Amino acid sequence: MSSQTTKLKVDPRDGKLAMAHFYVAFIALTLGGLMGLLQTLVRSGKFELPWGIDYYQILTVHGVLMGLVLTTFFIMGFQYAAISRTAGTHSPAARRIGWIGFWVMTVGTIMAATMVLLKEASVLYTFYAPLKAHWIFYLGMTFVVIGSWLDGAAQIMTYARWRRENPGKPSPLLSFMAIINTVMWIVASLGVAATVLFQLLPWSLGLVDTVDVLVSRTLFWYFGHPLVYFWLLPAYMCWYAIIPKIIGGKIFSDSLARLSFILFLLFSIPVGFHHQLTEPGIDPAWKFLQVILTFMVIIPSLMTAFSLFATFERFGRSKGATGLFGWFKVLPWKDARFTVPFIGMASFIPAGAGGIINASNQMNQVVHNTIWVTGHFHLTAATSVVLTFFGITFWLVPHLTGRVLTKAMNKLAIIQGWVWFIGMAFMSGAMHFQGLLGGPRRSAYSTYGDSAQAMEWIPYQIAQAVGGSILFLGIILMIIIFVNLAFFAPKGEEEFPVGEAENLDEKAPMIFENWKLWLGITAALILFAYTIPFIDMIQNAPPGSPGFKTWGSW
């Protein structure tokens, strides 16, 4: 390690805050997983929810806990720790802001959850107007977003301090990547903050009577697509910069890794229309423009794939592997820190291909809002991302709690990874097929008046329940591992692995740290993609919508 400020261990005071995030994340995983299991059981047609609980109520819980809470808390905890490890211990001021952020997010989560449990907010995690939830639900969501900004501010402060203390030097790779993701998150969440603060809150409080539905949805999806990249980039951080160290190899190229992250920042945001392709009120030319911008992320994705496989191959050859695929065998398959994220990585190949189909302009009509889409993001988010997060948990949690991953837990962790993979193959596979037959997403069990087409969907829903049950077993295993690593594993020192670049003489160009430039291009692309269609939407707006509560009360 070249820099003196780089410490090999995360300071325990920083570790405590990271762990606080992880506790919430894993509670969300447990409860969310239970909801997921119940959803698949209801959809199989063999089980009904007791005590008047509504399917869409548990679906809202599942979407909010898994899509918003688990992800945001885990990511903020991980990035906070990664910056502490690579750019130095956070200052007391940064740490205080981090704690405030954590509590603001937690209080927001509790507010939103309470309203969902009271049946005041069965609006799913996308809360599309004119479905109108209780204002406390929207306020809770606002708190989650603002809390995450404070969490992000803590990270930015420590990064800025490192830059001040090391003029003219490129920042540590992991810190740089974390900051890119934080910046992308802040720029993106301005959209959802705008619709909640200026449209949904005043409307749910009764201060205004109506809401502009298309504007609200457009602001939501301006946020919704970068949201999924916000989940993915921490996984890429692990793949690019941590996995090479775990297997004993080198980072293929530090500079290209940074370049790909910059491309993700630029092309993740001005693309929300690909979620609105079949919507009225948006000109098809602007939709197509955003489709083109969407496809630009394929370039950094290809770079990522290349560099990961290059790392693996070079490592294998250094171990004497020969032949085209000989390197594959010498990878450390018995190490859960590698194998579990690798399963995630491999799942990203079909997942990415599915994503290309979804974003393909008119091809979207075949799959839009079918259960295919749910199958798709259970591969991307709930497999690639989540298994990588689990892979990080296996060393980060013991690192922070001063314990070690024992052989037995390592073994259980590998079993956990494969259980997840098998469960997901059933559930996600069946969702993809059912979707191609037209089965809708976000739907409880229904035979649609014994329609012949709907009857064809039922066997796939039963397969999803089989997969869901296996997945739930995976969640139980993961909770056992997490609790062990947090409270019971033997004391010791677990490494926080940070990879080194193969070519240490090649310094990353300083232009990568020129935030004025990258934020400027990001803003320019956003303005280019959104300004005219947004003005059109407002100028040609229909009368606004009053609110509706189309779900039952207790």
Place this chain on the structure above:
Amino acid sequence: MHMHKFEKIWLIFGIGALVVFLSVVGVSAFYLGNKPPSCLTTIDPEKVDTQAPFDKPGLNKVEGKEWDYELVYVASAFSYNPTEVEVPLGAKVKVMATTKDVIHGFQVAGTNINMMLEPGYINEIVTTFDKEGEYLVVCNEYCGTGHHLMSSKIKVVK
């Protein structure tokens, strides 16, 4: 910044494939007319029932247009009006729909007819029903407790 020769080849191949792919999608959309449903016409969601063509939901024969029929739907939680229609085999039909309350979906299962219905907007798609049979129309956007019960039927008959 150095880039390995193989990576250059890989990226040139990848970007080349991307250009071809986007060209195919673009030509299909803008020259062959396969644009996604994107109607720009607005409507007052509280006056849907009194405005043409939504004052007469169902299949209506039209003259002097590129299509033979207009198939008009009004969606509201949790049903479509009409609940069932018969369409002659091979007819070229413009499907037009809107919603009176929340957002709904409109998908004819087993076809490419799939569009969002949003309050204040009309959405439409032109299609030819060239296979006989009974098609299920489902709502594929969450609209409330009865979302999974919201459906309609299209019978394509000789």
